């Protein structure tokens with residue numbers, strides 16, 4: 001019999017890819033939305049990627065808000081598996097960190113409590129490398145791995161990083177103390193790129209968009225560890241199908257790239273576009289950061305290269321990650337084809 005998966009935040013960039021994978025793998029999917037009118041948008045995004053058009057009949061929607069208690073019990077009724085992906089991921093950090101922490105943390109606990117009440121035992125939570133890498137690399141390690149946890153009091157930790165760390169910590173603590181039968185897995189992606197399924201994509205794709213818009217005269221000496229959205233969706237699916245995933249965290253990561261490397265890759269793929277590839281000296285960014293708050297937030301990561309180890313996902317989930325330069329090019333092609341840059 002088909003199992004039913006509740007996917008929270010089904011309007012999200014990553015979640016739409018997860019919905020496609022689940023439907024193609026034979027699951028029935030109930031997606032949560034804040035706004036019911038977006039059901040058509042999600043269905044339209046998913047439809048062209050289904051193995052069979054009839055699989056769309058296995059997708060329906062319920063309305064939920066991470067900050068509201070209503071609707072959760074009904075949403076989880078008849079569900080076998082909870083995939084909790086919803087969490088705010090804004091481009092700019094809010095003035096009040098609680099604007100991110102409250103929905104992330106309380107929303108995760110609401111989801112888990114409702115799952116427990118409905119007898120749902122299998123849960124996959126989309127956490128983040130933000131819950132792994134916000135702190136000094138432990139002595140003796142060359143790269144962050146699943147044993148590392150962000151210290152929310154570490155200097156420069158952003159409200160988003162705090163929100164993801166506190167939410168994941170709360171999930172593990174809840175299972176340990178309140179629901180020992182619950183089978184939890186977390187997926188911890190680095191910066192997710194790769195072609196969105198429609199024009200409503202999340203914050204991470206804006207890194208590629210920014211390079212293609214070429215608005216900045218120079219690029220700061222910062223970099224990102226990247227992974228493809230299709231691989232992150234696949235990790236969510238494999239968490240359900242592979243042995244040895246229960247009670248585990250899995251980092252999803254392909255490689256680190258400096259901003260300038262990203263720009264150079266895109267310049268070579270799209271030579272006719274104006275793409276800035278010059279790196280700004282660090283002192284210029286530090287100076288600008290005194291006047292511009294957005295620039296100020298990158299000062300702590302200037303020149304910082306953090307390595308992340310995703311071998312556990314390769315070993316247990318059997319992942320082989322798409323090459324980040326190729327993901328970048330496909331993301332750019334999508335933005336260009338859809339006249340979004």
Ligand code: NAP
Pocket residue numbers: 008009010011012013014015033034035064065066067085086087088089103126127128129130164188189190191192193201202203204
């Ligand atoms: P996204 O496109 O912004 O998706 C976020 C989803 O969460 C949307 O469906 C959004 O609903 C929903 N949401 C936000 N606040 C909510 C609330 N108060 N109540 C109900 N739903 C709410 O971002 P994404 O990149 O796909 O991220 C999905 C998950 O992956 C998040 O947990 C994020 O932290 C995690 N993650 C992302 C990355 C990345 O680089 N993209 C990396 C690591 C981890 P609306 O559509 O209504 O806003």
